[in-house]
Amino acid sequence: MIATTTSPTDLLPVPVLEDYDVSPVTGFVPHDQPLSRLPQAYFQPWEETMDQLNHLIDSRQLRAKVDQWPVLDVAQLTTLRERQRAYVVLGFVAHSYIWGSGLDVSQHIPEPLAVPWVAVSDILDIAPVLTYASNDLWNWKLKDPKGPFELENLETLATMTGTKDEDWFDIVSVAIEIAAGPAFKALIDAIHAVREDNIRTVIECLHLAHVHLDKVSKLLPRMFENCNPAVFYWKIRKYLAGSEGTANLGLFNGLQYNGVNNNNERRHYMGATAGQSSVFPALDYFFGVTHHDLDNQSGHKSAPNALLLKMRGFMPAPHRAFLDHLAQTANLRPYVLSKTANDDPEGQDVKELISIYDACVHCIKLFRDNHIQIVTRYILTQAKRGPPEGWEDYRVKVEDQPLAVAKVEEEKSKTEEKAKEVEEGAGMKGTGGSDLMPFLKGNRDETNAAKIVTPVKK
Incomplete structure (x- = not known):
């Protein structure tokens, strides 16, 4: 009997979800709804800008308004939810400031924005960039406060494009997070x-976990209902970009945070991506799914996957701590294997x-199948088609920035060289910087391989 032998996973106490800001009802999404605005009058310059954000972006007035902000002290934020709200507000304003003024990409953010953003990020122990946490986990509300935590009763607090497509894109992710919450309780x-x-x-x-994981696997295809792939790729996606690997978008050497550390340092961060969700790393631990880096020359695999570990650095600190704890206590796969071998x-x-x-693992595999379909339609297909006629191209306006011409031409050359790869889905980058299709297909196949009964490839 396993109970008579102490295994390494028995040495630590089992994680308690609530200790890590994880809800048994809504998972990594706060069960108490995120703040829709900061209550202190002191922060009204920020909230007034958020109230007008879409108009300020469309009218190209956002930068002038933010440049006139006072430099506010984040010590006035007294609760976790207030700090999370500040992080959301500053992230949305910052990415709108960088990417939202047409063809002119800003290489810096001004001191009144940079200083409090870095300060509140340091308090929360999360990077000062738009993350999955600020774009999704902390950016939602219930339409009916007394209604269910379900997709039809959810909406975002803010978007940068003001489109229903962006609202739906974000809120489907929130619904997936919430659907996974009860599964975590069952798996603990x-x-x-x-x-x-x-x-x-x-x-x-x-x-019980399977009931909820089945819901998770069926939510992602609902993205097609209200989010147009062209709107996502050509209007929404740029706002999610970070300051790392974005030379082709016009941000050539990271982002300058004016007034930070008195040296206006340039920083490089990956952008917001669903890969920063804690849901699937947690499920991987629960079910013993391992992901590897593949050496293209030798063909050898090595664990863990470096990109997945990098994405973890952009998750909320309590969720990272939960994953670390779970990694040391997850025992389902060894238990099932032991029963198969010894009983x-x-x-x-x-x-x-x-x-x-295996049914639970299959639900995770199906979700990753659906994710590949989403990426194909929303990114690869759109990249090959080009923007619809009349839609503004938000790439850098090189005639206004002569020093950037050479770099833009270099990036354009690289893009042309990879045209054939793009046709097959290789070489395309996600907003987090990953090579999309090899990364996603690898994750899917490694999930399928975790089944106890030899999986049949389909």
Whole structure:
């Protein structure tokens, strides 16, 4: 019996979700709704700008307004939710300031924006860039405060384009996060049951988790309902870009944060991406899915995947800590394998355990299948088609920036050289900087390989 032998995963207490700002109901999304505005009058310059954000972007007045902000002290923020709201506001304004004035990409953000943004980011222990946390986790509300935490009852607090497409793009992600919440509660209970070698309780917990993971796998295709791929690629996507690997967009050497550390340092951060969600790293730990880097020359794989680890640095600090704790206590896969090896593999309980375990893994695999389809339609297809006629091109206006001409031409040359690769989905970058298709297909295939019963490739 497993209970008679102490394993490494038994040495630490099982994580308590609430200790890491994770809700058993809404997962990594705050169960108490994010603040829709800061309550202190002191921060009204920020909130007034947010009230007018779409108009200020469209009228090209945002930069002039932000340049006139006072430099506000984030010590006036007294609660976690206030700090998260400030981080959302400053991130939205910053990325609108950088990318939102047509063809003129700003190489800096001014002191009244940079100084408090870096300060509140330091307090929250998260990078001063638009992240998945600021764009999604902390940027939503219930339409009916007494209604359910479901997609139809959710909407964003803010968007940068003012389009229903951006609202839907963000809120589908929030709905996915929320749908996963109860699965985490069931899987934590399963870890406890494994420690007690209670196979029936483990099975029951996995059945409950499967109900919610099935919902998760079916939500992503709903993106097509209200988010037009062309609107996403040509109007929304640029706002998600960070300051790393964005020379082709006109941000050539990172971003200058005026007034920070008295040296106006330039910083390089990846942009907001769903890869910064904690949901799937957590599920990977629960089910023992491992992701590798592939050496294209030798063909050898090595774990862990460096890009996935890099993305973790852009998650909220409590969620990173949860993943670290979970990595040391997850025990489901070793338990299922031990039952397969040591107990009667034809016994009803063992067969049911393997079946429901693989069913849960299959839900994760299906989600990753759907993610590949989304990326194909929303990024690869759009990149090949080019912008619809009459739509503004937000790339840098080189005739107004002579020093940038050579760099733009160099990037253009690289793009042309990779044209054939783009046709196949290779070489295209996500907003987080990943080579999209190899990265996503690798994650999907490694998930499928985690099934106990030899998976059939489809």
